Amino acid sequence: MRRIKLTIAYDGTNYAGYQVQPNGNTIQAEVEAVLARMHGQRVKVVASGRTDARVHAKGQVLHFDTHLQMPADRFVKALNAMLPDDIHACSAEETETSFHARYGAKRKEYRYVIRQDVDPFRRHHAVTVTYPLDVERMRQALAHLVGTHDFTSFSVTKAEVEDRVRTIYEAELVETGEEMYFRFVGSGFLYNQVRIMVGTVLDVGRGKYEPRDIERMLAEKDRRVAGITAPPHGLYLWNVNYEKVD
Structure with a gap:
């Protein structure tokens, strides 16, 4: 075989x-x-x-x-x-027959696409956010997510795994004309983790939380302290890397 x-x-x-x-x-x-x-x-x-x-x-x-x-x-x-x-x-x-698509993955990249004007042709592929967003505040919030943390506050309450420690190598917000996207590169992600992180950072952008509140949310390890779960249709599994991380 x-x-x-x-x-x-x-x-x-x-x-x-x-x-x-x-x-x-x-x-x-x-x-x-x-x-x-x-x-x-x-x-x-x-x-x-x-x-x-x-x-x-x-x-x-x-x-x-x-x-x-x-x-x-x-x-x-x-x-x-x-x-x-x-x-x-x-x-x-x-x-090689030892290759395993799931267990061999070293890094995954997810992107989450949002836009602030309605486009019916993008309704299934980007999430429309109609309220004003402070991009600089969101970038400050993203910086607090980088590193190795217990992401309990950013995962569903009844997760299938007990170990909720993950490493995020990169977290950024990229503006591309009419749209912008969140980009996360990490060792792996918990169920709904990216969508909860995006929802929380959007709440920072609209003024509901301060950027530094991300640190408090991580420390409390309680899903109730973080923000909303962003809708699914803005999320893309972008890349999976199998090379050893230095």
Whole structure:
């Protein structure tokens, strides 16, 4: 058996998330269905992590094992011929059988896109914020999130993991004309962590909290002290890196 590392992009608008579930179509189900047609049997794919309903990806990484002998890069053309238009195979390469899309990830990058004017053509891909925002205050708040912290206050109360310590290497706000996006690079992220961080920093931008309140929220380790959870459709899993972090 050969192991293939596959990178895909998808528009999550019409999906109930990445992971297979009883109710609602998912990204994983679509990819596995195409691979099953190619192999004549079920092929399980493993992802770097799951994304929620309406969340998008530019660089989701999967792995799967195959007995097919065709060159790895031909999987891209074959998959794209059968996948729906809102899921796209970007690249494929053969890798060592020890490679694991989830457990081997060293860094992940998420982006969250917002805009301050209504655009019906972007309604599924960016979150419209109609109230004034102080960008400098938001950047000050983001600086407090960088580093290794217990992010209990920025995760759902009933998280599946007990260890909520994560490292954020970069946190920035980038302005790009009519839109802006939050960019987070970290060792890994808790369930809803990025959306809660974004919601909280937006609350700083509108004057509900001070930038330094982020330090207090981290110290209190209580979800109730942080801000709102931002909507899912502004969130993108942008990149997954497997290189060792110095």
